[in-house]
Amino acid sequence: MRPRPVSPAWRRAVWSGTSALAALALSLGVPAVAAPSGPANSVPTVPVAATPVPTTPSDAEVEAEPVLLELTALGPIDAAAAPIVTFEGMLTNRSDRPLTVLNAYLRLSRVPVLDRADLARIADPGFRPGARQGVFVLAADALAPGASVPFRLDVAAGDLGLSEPGVYAAGVEVLATDADGSRGVVGRAMTALPWLPSGTSTPAVGVAVAWPVTAPVDRAADGTYLTDDLGTAMAPGGRLAALLGTAPDAPITWLVDPAVVEAAADLAGGYDVRRDLADPASARPGTRDEAAEAWLEEVRRLAGTGHVTLAPYADVDAVALGRAGLGADAVTALDAATEAAETLGLDGADDPRDLLRPPGGLVDLPTAERLSAAGVTTLLLDAVGVRIGAAAAAARLDVGSAPLTAVLADDLLRGVFASTPAAAGTSSGLEPPTASRVEAELGARQLLLAHTLLAAMFAPTEPGPGGQTVLVVSGDETSTISPAAVLATLDQDVPWMQPVPLDAAIASPMVDGELVYPDAAVAGELPAAYLTQVISLQQKVGLRAALRSPAAASGAGEPADLDPAGLEPTTAARLRSASAAWRAEPARAAAMVAEAAATIDAELGRIQIIDGGGITLSSQTGRFPITVVNDLAEPVTVQLTLSSRTPARLRVPPTTAIEVPAGARTTVDVSAEANANGQYVVDAQLATATGARFGPASTLTIRATDYDTVAWIVMGVAGGLLVIGSARRLTGRVRAARRPADVPAAAQAVEP
Structure with missing residues (x-):
């Protein structure tokens, strides 16, 4: 039989009428049909109610449902091409009452969704489109409080009653009997069911995937790790391990943060994790070294196949850094990424300047200009971050001296991953694939299939010089699930979707674009x-x-560390x-x-001034010693800055350069000049060669006494007195020597 194409006339009819009907039908449903008494998987004819009634429960009703129903599998992927469509899942009784006779029914809307913007509503837990059908299976005879049971519901494809291509809301609704004998709906779950009937011709949409591989690296400056989250993420079941274990041969561009690879190499060689964040001595050996080594080897293998493009080192928040005056760090991160790739063995990895995805997929004009000046040629941006006049997968940005190419990630597909419930765990993600996690991945997979089917159905009849329509899928730091199961679909044969490399998007028809940086993006940056x-x-x-x-x-011209x-x-x-x-x-x-x-504060504290106590100047000018101690393992050059609090009476030199060997002390003599006696205070501070001061200031007390001048005066006076006394004694002796010699002795006697 000749394939039935999706004609332009049919498309126009769909857009003019069916979309409105679909939107109305999605918001309405039909009353529940009584449970048939036939055997499991029987397919009785179920009449459709003539007057639909709303079936969207309130938030309270959703919360009150006693059974948590999680869909974990839906197959095959191309459901319309198979005779049986299978729904699998898990039922958990979260109430405090036992339930009996739990029947899992098919719930289905037969009105197709034809607008991609409406797809997100299907996965809303509080939205119940369609009606319960007659197909059911007995999931459990009884379910105790807290107990869980798996179920499988097989539905004949022909019994679904779907004839037109599109996306349908489908899922499972469970009825059970409560302890009081009442029977009713106890749990529901819905998902998207893409449907392309056999014989329908539609072009395959190209899907290019670029996924960031990044995580916080909490390595301290001493080489220890504050937590073991990174090692946990690389272990089996962890988020980073799940990422790289996905569809290794699919044309996926992995945007790998070199800081994470660097940390993996560090972990693989043995590492320590602190038990107390503030206490380096509390560090104990980590246990994820082998997992880190296996993860590192997988990154190297992918780099060798040409599937890795480096992210800037640490995937720095470039826009926030620029806003804070640290824009140069974004350029430093580019250079560091290239250096790290060579050192870490990432041969074959592309330079971040060839393709750079700013955090969040958004960038403002100043940051784009800075990146362009640094040599970046292509940005991967979310479509909401670029204003364009026509739909396109790539745009030209007039930025700085050279235009940039912007590859545009589909904003609706981004929502598939960013808005999925956080069932996949934290950044570390070391947990077994729980039902919640698998359900989240299944929901994202079904939405990916649904978006690509609608894009294929409404692709231009004549795609133009660039060939097929290309949708770019890009995860980001806010993705709350591992895309493992989602990306695995790219390895399977889906008639409306074809995996393509990211180069296909770059080569597609390009339009002129203008950067847009929403206020919400500012709020999402690292806080000021x-x-x-x-x-x-x-x-x-x-x-x-x-x-x-x-x-x-x-010597080598670089520090050794x-x-x-x-x-x-x-x-x-x-x-x-x-x-x-x-x-x-x-x-x-x-x-x-x-x-x-x-x-750093602790290191700076190991360079200090030793106060030798009081200093006395014995003259108007003099010198006194000051000692600087360096307890670091390397020599340092410091400036000794001195400041007199009374500069008019005591002058000291403002700075003195001192080089202090490692683990040693150096003493220098400092000159001072006082023009009056007294006690003075001098502040001593260490600084860098550029004058940046650090450490606490030392207070020196200097006493000027001018002792030398006084001593000379005293000595002069004493000498003068000595001269005078000596002269008097000498004069007396001369006079005595000149008395007459002929005077008789008797005459010289004194008469009695």
């Missing part, structure tokens, strides 16, 4: 208060680097603290910054 802490940390990092003695950087990204450890820690992955974990981010700042 947090970035103030990062700025303070940056200043401390710069201060610490400025103290390094030229002798410490001689650079990390694989070619960064000083404190600089790498600062970039990691500015990672967009911290947006969802502000408390841990603040702890990271505080720990890095405390590390």
Whole structure:
């Protein structure tokens, strides 16, 4: 039989009338039909009510349903091509009452959804489109409180009664008998059922997938880890392990954060995890080293196949950094990514300048200009972040001196992953595939299939010079499920969907675009208060680097403790603290910054002035000693800054350069000049060569007595008196010597 094409006339008819009917039908349903008494999987004829009534329960009613119904499987993917459609799932009695005779019924709407914007409503837990059908299976004779039971409902494809292509709301509704004998609906779950009848011709839509591989790295400056979340994420069942274990041969572009790969290499070599965040001594050996090594090898393998494009180091929040005056860090992260790839063995990985996805898929104009000036040529952006005049998968952006190419990720497909319930776990994600997690992945898969089917049905009849329509799927840091099961569908034969490399989107027809940065994007950035802490940390990092003695950087020309990204450890820690992955974990981010700042403060505290006590000047000018101690393992060069509190009476030199060897102390003689006797106070402070002060100030007390002048006066007076006394004695002796010699002795006697 000749295939029946989806004609343009049919499309116009659909858009003019059926879409409105679908929207109305989705908001309405039909009364429940009494449970048939036939055997399981019997298919009796079920009449449709003439007057539909609303079937959207309130939030309270959804909460009150005693059974949690989770759909875990729906197959086959191309349901219209198979004789049987199977629904599988799990029932859990979350009430405090036993339930009996639990029948799982098919619930179905036979009005197709033809507008992609309406698809998200199907997955809304509070929305119940369609009506309960007569197909059912006995899921359990009884279900005790807290107990769970799996179920499987097989439905003959012909009994679904679906004839037109489109997406239908389908699911399962459970009826059960309560302890009081009443019977009613105890649980429901719906999903999207794409339907393309056999013989219907429609072009296959190209699907290009670019997925970020990033996570917070909470490595402290001393090399320990604040938590074991990263190792957990790389272990089997963890989020990062699940990502790379998905469809390894599919044309997926993995946007890999080099900081995460660097951490994986560190974990693989053995690592320590702190038990107490603030206490480095509490660190104990981690246990995920083998898992990290296996994950690292998988990243290297994917890089070798050309499926890896590097993200900037730490996937820094470029827009937030620019807003805080730290835009240069975004460029530093680009250079560090390239350096890390060479060191970590990521041969074949593409440079981030070839394709860069800013965090959240959005970027403002100043950041785009900065990235363009740094050599970035292509951005991967969400479609909501670019204003274009016609639908396209790529756009030209007039930015800076050279235009940028923007690959546009489909905004509705982004919602498939960003809005899925957080059943997949946290950033670490080490948990078995629970029913909730599998249900979330199934729902995302069905929505992906649904979106691509509608895009294929309404694709241009003549696609133009770029060939097929291409939809770009991009996850982001807010994705709440692992896309493992979702991306696995790309390996299966789906007639309306064809996996293509991201280059296909770049090669598709391009339109002119203009950047848009919504207010909501600003609210989602790293908070300004947090970035103030990062700025303070940056200043401390710069201060610490400025103290390094030229002798410490001689020889190889670089410090010996650079990390694989070619960064000083404190600089790498600062970039990691500015990672967009911290947006969802502000408390841990603040702890990271505080720990890095405390590390630098502790290092600076090991360089200090030793106060030798009171200092006395014995003249108007003199010299006194000051000692600087360096307890670091490397030499430093500091400036000793002195400031007299009474400069008019006591003058001291403002600065003195001092080089202090590692683990040693240096004493320098400092000159001072006093123009009057008295006691003076001098403040002594250490600073870098550029004058940036650090550490506490020391107070020196100097006493000027002018003792030398007084001593000379005293000595002069004493000498004069000595001369006078000697002269008098000498004069007396001369006079005595001149008396007459002929005077008789008797005459000289005194008469009695």
